Amino acid sequence: MGLSAINQRIMADKIGDLQQQESTAKNKLDQNNNQLAAKVASVNSIYQQLTKVNQRQKITERKLIKTNQELQRAKSEKKQRMFEAKQRLRQLQQKKGTQSGLSFLENSKGFSQWVGNLMALSKLQAVYNESFAAVKQSVLQLTTSKKQLSMLKAQQSEQAKELAIDKSKMSESINSLKQMIADNQNEIKLLANKVTWAKNMLAKQQAAQSSTSASQQTSNQIVKQTSSLTTGDQNQSSAQSTSNSTDKVNNSNGKSLTMQATGYSSAEAGASNYSALGINLSENPKCVAVDPSVIPLGSLLWVSGYGVAVAGDTGGAIKGNLIDLHFSSVQQASSWGRKTVTVKILN
Numbered sequence: 230m231g232l233s234a235i236n237q238r239i240m241a242d243k244i245g246d247l248q249q250q251e252s253t254a255k256n257k258l259d260q261n262n263n264q265l266a267a268k269v270a271s272v273n274s275i276y277q278q279l280t281k282v283n284q285r286q287k288i289t290e291r292k293l294i295k296t297n298q299e300l301q302r303a304k305s306e307k308k309q310r311m312f313e314a315k316q317r318l319r320q321l322q323q324k325k326g327t328q329s330g331l332s333f334l335e336n337s338k339g340f341s342q343w344v345g346n347l348m349a350l351s352k353l354q355a356v357y358n359e360s361f362a363a364v365k366q367s368v369l370q371l372t373t374s375k376k377q378l379s380m381l382k383a384q385q386s387e388q389a390k391e392l393a394i395d396k397s398k399m400s401e402s403i404n405s406l407k408q409m410i411a412d413n414q415n416e417i418k419l420l421a422n423k424v425t426w427a428k429n430m431l432a433k434q435q436a437a438q439s440s441t442s443a444s445q446q447t448s449n450q451i452v453k454q455t456s457s458l459t460t461g462d463q464n465q466s467s468a469q470s471t472s473n474s475t476d477k478v479n480n481s482n483g484k485s486l487t488m489q490a491t492g493y494s495s496a497e498a499g500a501s502n503y504s505a506l507g508i509n510l511s512e513n514p515k516c517v518a519v520d521p522s523v524i525p526l527g528s529l530l531w532v533s534g535y536g537v538a539v540a541g542d543t544g545g546a547i548k549g550n551l552i553d554l555h556f557s558s559v560q561q562a563s564s565w566g567r568k569t570v571t572v573k574i575l576n
Contacts, residue, residue, distance in 0.1 A: 247427060251420040258413040261406055268406060272399045279392040286385045293378040300371040381503055422507035426541070429527045486523075486572045489551045490532065492565035493518070504542035510555055518542035518553035529575040535569065537575070 442541060495502050495510040504516050506526060515538040517530055524530070528540040535554050547553050552572065556562040 247420055247424045251417060251424060254413055254417045254420060258410060258417065261410050261413060264406055268399055268403050272396060272403065275392055275396045275399060279389060279396065282385055282389045282392060286382065286389065289378055289382050289385060293375065293382060296371055296375050300368065300375060303368045303371055303571050307370050312522050321350050358449060363552070419503050419507040422505070426506040426508070426527055482576055486550065486574075488567075488570055488572050489567060490535070490570045492556050492562035493544075493553050493558045494556045494562040497562075504555075506539075506541040508539065508541045511557075513539070514555055514557045515539065516541045516555040518544045518547045518555070520548050520551070523549065524574065525550075531573040531575055533571040535570070 300504065494500070502511055504518075508516055510516055517524075517532065517535075517538045517540050519526070519528075519540045519542070521543060524540050526540055526543070529537065530540055531537050532552070532554065538554070540555070542555065544553055552570075554562075554565065556565065
């Protein structure tokens, strides 16, 4: 594949399109950040509601415990009163039933005593009945309160459960948004690298084109100057021109390096599909990982046995005279192994 074809593939993404993609990605990042802020505010609101519900649950639980204790005491008192009533009834029966009450009145020494005794009996009975009724009413009220508190506790538990579910869903949504934001940031970084790389490549291509035009003009002038010479002189000049032309080609190729080359592939599990310069390796597989202190990133290279490629990637283990050649498949990378190659920097 020729150098011009490589350049056409590299420059397929126009700088303007890349900048538009970068702007769109930044807008998406802003939208996701706004959504994240809203979700966090919602989670905080739910957390506050949940805290209040839990506090109310604790208050209800304490009230329920207190009501249960009071109910148990009231039931115990009611049971005691019923026991006492049975005891009194048994005593009356042992004294021949209601005759004891009549005997009590008949034994009165006078009418006034009789009336007093009668009132005393009535008052005692009324007090007892009133006391028993109060205990019975207390048991009824406490039982009702217990039911109400139990229902309230159940409602609060259900409310707390729903809030906990909402909080969990919100937390999942927040985690999803965080991942989206991280992806947006990575996308923006890659696009920014691609824009910078594309601008550098365009500038280098323009400089190379200007240099080629200047060389061509110089060559044409030499041809015109030597065209009037004798045949012998023409042959000598032709040989000298051929030698000069060869030197120019060699000089345009830049320096040559002898290096060690290994192979890698973006098809490997867990490998990124983008290079350090943001090159899409599935679309532009001809890419070389280099040590930037030895070979500048963005340089066009010719590698023996591999061809023309871009110095567009880096690696932690790529240091000094070691380069890493990208292949479309893992099998191709494995088959390459490790070789000694000649590397020419073309620009």
